[in-house]
Amino acid sequence: MKYRHLFIFLFLFLWIFLGFYLARVESPTFDEPVHFKAGYLYSKGDYNFDPIEPPLFRRLVYTLGKKVESITGPSNTLFPYRAVVVILTGITLCLLLWPLFGHSLFSGLLGSVLFVYEPSLIAHSHYFTTDAVSALISVIAALLILKNYWKTKRQFLILALIFALAVSLKVATLALLLPVLLIKLPRLGKSRLVYLTLTILIIILIIVAH
Structure with a gap:
């Protein structure tokens, strides 16, 4: 679309403007420290400290936050x-909005309004949490x-990368992703599932190694 x-x-x-304002005026929550x-x-x-979640996100936010x-x-x-989290959340939201604006101006604007005024998202997107x-x-x-985004090598790698990134940020995301993957298993096929699993594991190992 022309004005996307x-x-x-x-x-x-x-x-970012809204997130920065909230990040500056609100006191830290109990889990941010x-x-x-x-x-x-x-x-x-x-x-060794608090190994409940993978270290990727917290290490990244701390490193970039020190520079800020x-x-x-x-x-x-x-x-x-918090500013780093706000920016990362904003970029991630833009990735979600991009195809909506590509479909139509109305769908893109509607998605933007829903995101900006979604209470849970606003409440959590400016805290130093995952x-x-x-x-x-x-x-x-x-x-x-759900869109069967694995038909080409490029799509397959993008799917594996996003899946691995989600798991590397929070293991609990598997509770959402595994049922969706099982629903699509007939279309995905067992051989593709094996390749996808191996690719995801390799990407996770690369992420963890760094």
Whole structure:
């Protein structure tokens, strides 16, 4: 669509503006210090603390947040780290909106409005937690599976990458993705399922190694 880039940019700008404001004025939640400490220890190579979730997201947010903090200065609300989460969430939302704007202007704008005013998403997207980004990535992975997005090598690799990323952010996303995958198993086929599983495991190992 002609104005897709413009509307996507405007949505991202509005989302980041709103997220930055909330991230700056709200006090830390009870679990944010846990994620912060985990990110700090992971960056030092210590992965023994709070091993409930994979280290990828918390280590990434902490590393990027330290760079932001060197510019903005320390914050009692963990703003530098929250800002990273806001930006990552906004980019992920844009990936969801992109095909909607490609379909029609109305569907894209409707999706944008629903995202901006969705209470649960707004409530979690500006905190230093894994909830918002992992949920959105898992939704993207589920939508790709439902669209049979594995027919070409490129589609197959994209699906495997998104699936692996979702699991690397939060293992609990398997509770959503595995049932969807089982529903599509007749179309996917057993051989493709084996290749997909192996590809996902290889990508996860590469992510964990880094």
